[in-house]
Amino acid sequence: MKSRITVRPREYHDSVRLMQVSAQVRRLDGVEEAILMMATDTNKKLLATAGLSSMEVQEAARDDLVIGIIARNADGAENAMTRAVDLLRSRTPDLRAVQQMSxxxxxxxxxxxxxxxxxxxxxxxxxxxxxxxxxxxxxxxxxxxxxxxxxxxxxxxxxxxxxxxxxxxxxxxxxxxxxxxxxxxxxxxxxxxxxxxxxxxxxxxxxxxxxxxxxxxxxxxxxxxxxxxxxxxxxxxxxxxxxxxxxxxxxxxxxxxxxxxxxxxxxxxxxxxxxxxxxxxxxxxxxxxxxxxxxxxxxxxxxxxxxxxxxRPNGRTAPDSAWSDSELRHRVNDVAGLLSPKQVYLRGLFTGGTLCHEAMHVLHDYIGPVYSNIASQSGYHLGDCSRSCEHTLIDMGDDLFTRGRPHPMIDPELRNRRLLQEAGEPDVAVLLLDLVLGYGSHKDPAAGLAETVRDARTRAAQDGRYLVVISSVCGTEQDPQGLARQKRLLADEGVVLAASNAEASRLAGMIIRTAAGRTVEGTSR
Amino acid sequence: MNKPENDLLNSEICVINVGLQQFAESLAEQSVEVAHVNWEPPAELDPELEQILEELL
Structure with missing residues (x-):
């Protein structure tokens, strides 16, 4: 493997554009990793984690651009670097807006x-x-x-x-x-x-x-x-x-x-x-x-x-829930029965901050307070956000995760990585997620999430564990991503889809409570 | 109650986008009139020079 790192002083590009160019370069033959980022402190840490650090990177200022490439050989790295610079130079012809300098x-x-x-x-x-x-x-x-x-x-x-x-x-x-x-x-x-x-x-x-x-x-x-x-x-x-x-x-x-x-x-x-x-x-x-x-x-x-x-005081409304009460009870019991006695914890990974807050409140009625990077209850604020603790919900859009990189609704990579990390914990039973569609969001967020869920469940299955994955999808059929297709991609990987974030949270809480009851009952015998 | 004089909600929206180009693209996609500013971080100036510029502008 050969790596190449270039620091381009005072060259600014927005984080979404850098994410898009990174993805294009990563797809080149022989390229293992390509990261284009502004040299903020968070990004320097991310580059170091990827094995792309140098003295020059450490000394770079926040308005300097870093291009880091890992390729199979020196030629591949050189070609990728050239391609990255070319892509950055090319103005996007498809922007249908008048462009101004200030x-x-x-x-x-x-x-x-x-x-x-x-x-x-x-x-x-x-x-x-x-x-x-x-x-x-x-x-x-x-x-x-x-x-x-x-x-x-x-x-x-x-x-x-x-x-x-x-x-x-x-x-x-x-x-x-x-x-x-x-x-x-x-x-x-x-x-x-x-x-x-x-x-x-x-x-x-x-x-x-x-x-x-x-x-x-x-x-x-x-x-x-x-x-x-x-x-x-x-x-x-x-x-x-x-x-x-x-x-x-x-x-x-x-x-x-x-x-x-x-x-x-x-x-x-x-x-x-x-x-x-x-x-x-x-x-x-x-x-x-x-x-x-x-x-x-x-x-x-x-x-x-x-x-x-x-x-519409006398009008009809769409049903609140995808399931009737009895269907919900059956579903909870069926799923909880697939978990091993050690699997007792919930991990929630949210791209929407308020959805994370809402889940915290809904879950409180089922499993009590949970740890979170946005918890206000004393004793439940997560000190080190890189590690979860017992029941944990993480708002991946928190300032902490977005310095110098796109919001997770645009770039879901950090959430996907975290999902694999959580899925690897033997005591995790349920993963609770959100998926937010619409203008501004990633063009096809379910595709990457579905692939990550597949990896996570395969790895869990290899360890003899069943992993429950629950999500809501906030979107409409008229959104650029299309609601039905996004839901289908997740459903195909066995993700349980709820009609709203509140319902997804309720379901997750019920499964955890049922699983915990079963464990207590099991150990008391 | 303060009577708002702001007519943002009653007029055709017309946007100047400073930052993520993707947001300008989304607005154009919705047929909103939009201008995109190719923003770059300002150069870090000598504080004395900055003061002079501030006064001039």
Whole structure:
């Protein structure tokens, strides 16, 4: 094997483009590994793990590009390096957008622009956002790794100018039927959503679509908007905008657990907005919303269902679950019976942060608290995220995993690797997953996931273990990936598909609880 | 309640994309008018020079 590493100083390419070129070079004959990355600290570690480190890489700055190749021989490595550089040089001819050199030039060339979508590394995104707001543009700030102080300053600036700032770390928005960032192709309709969570918005929008309703607009706020420091500035503005919007008949609010006082402020504004409002604050106090005359929902799919009941009080809705209660019980017992007595733990690997949060709350009723990199309960926060502990759920889209590399909904490789790692643990019984389709996401995420599941189950079978793999698929048939095909690829590998993330989590919890009961019963004899 | 003056929801959306090119492609695919900025990290300047530029701009 021959490796070649090149550092190209001050050459920037976005992480998705680097991922795409890496994949193209990896497919060349004789190439074992090809990694193109900006030289961030996380990426230097990843390169070192792949055996692609050098003094030059260690000394490289975060705006330097590293190209690392491992090939069968020196010629192969050289050819791959040349090909990588050529691919980077070639401008993408298929981009059907006007290209500009700077935000200022774009504003001058497009005076009717209404919104800037910003997804550059967090340390640079603050300045570009400030420029966009000063130019009178609403902003969707997709970037994470933006400080809380910067977020507050930017949101105050937006407020002063009467503009909407969605984010930082805002993954999803739908404006007038158009998806921004990660968004599903859902029906246009009369439900407006304001969400402090990207995949929360996606799951609700998709569930509403599956029930036959549609979305007027979906506004993201960023995950910290409902913290005490930010005070829900974006959610409050979003509620006002949807309240004034003639196309919106009902509003759904969703967030991970908000600060208590901020939640009260949001509920007060929502109850005075003049339209019916469904509130889903995952793990939050639903009593306050109900007392204020709003409709509370505990899960994302539950929020969709309650919205359907509000707008169609006498209408029919799609069934909540893929299975009847008795089918579910049979399924749980059948599957639990295939596990060995040592297999007692659940491992959840999520590309959607809110889906991870929701799973944590749903599972609590079945198996109690679980370890996680996003756990807020003391004692359950995972210190070392590279190793799971007992029942563990990992949000693979956490900042920790996305510095200098694409979000796992775009590049599922880290999740796939982690899946194999978890599947190799002899005490793991159930793997709980999500798969999120739509604009922005990987073009065929089920293909790689199905292949990984096949490998994982084959390896487990070689060790005499049966591995339960459960997933939900957040998507519609109109999404670029196509829901039916994505589901079929997973089902063909024996993945149990649930109708929603909440249902997948319930099923996983029931199987673990049943398996644990059986183990206790077995050992007590 | 504050009366929002923002007409983002009532007008045709028109986007300037700064960052992942894939997002501009997705918008173009949905027939949204979009301009893509070929963004690059700014060069790290001498702090004194940066101050002068800041004042000029």
């Amino acid at each position: 935000l200022g030039a774009a504003v001058a060339a497009m005076p009717d622009a209404t919104l800037a979508l910003i997804s550059i590394p967090g340390e640079y995104a603050v300045e570009e956002t400030r420029k966009a707001l000063r130019a009178g543009l609403n902003v969707m700030l997709f970037s994470d790794n933006v400080s809380l102080d910067d977020e507050i300053r930017l949101k105050q600036l937006a407020e002063q100018r009467g503009l909407l700032l969605m984010g930082p770390d805002c993954g999803t928005a739908i404006i007038g039927g158009n998806g921004l960032g990660f968004a599903n192709e859902v029906r246009s309709g009369t439900v407006g959503i304001v969400g402090a969570s990207g995949t929360g918005i996606q799951e609700i929008a998709v569930q509403l679509h599956l029930h036959g309703l549609g979305i007027s607009h979906a506004l993201g706020t960023g995950g910290r908007d409902l913290s005490a420091s930010v005070g829900g500035l974006t959610m409050l503005r979003g509620i006002d905008m949807l309240a004034a919007d003639p196309d919106t008949d009902a509003i759904v609010l969703t967030s991970k657990p908000p600060d208590r006082e901020v939640a009260a402020c949001i509920i007060e504004r929502a109850s005075a907005c003049g339209k019916p409002v469904v509130v889903n604050f995952l793990g939050g106090d639903s009593g306050a919303a109900t007392r204020a005359g709003l409709v509370a929902a505990h899960t994302l799919s539950g929020a969709a269902k309650r919205t359907v009941r509000l707008l």
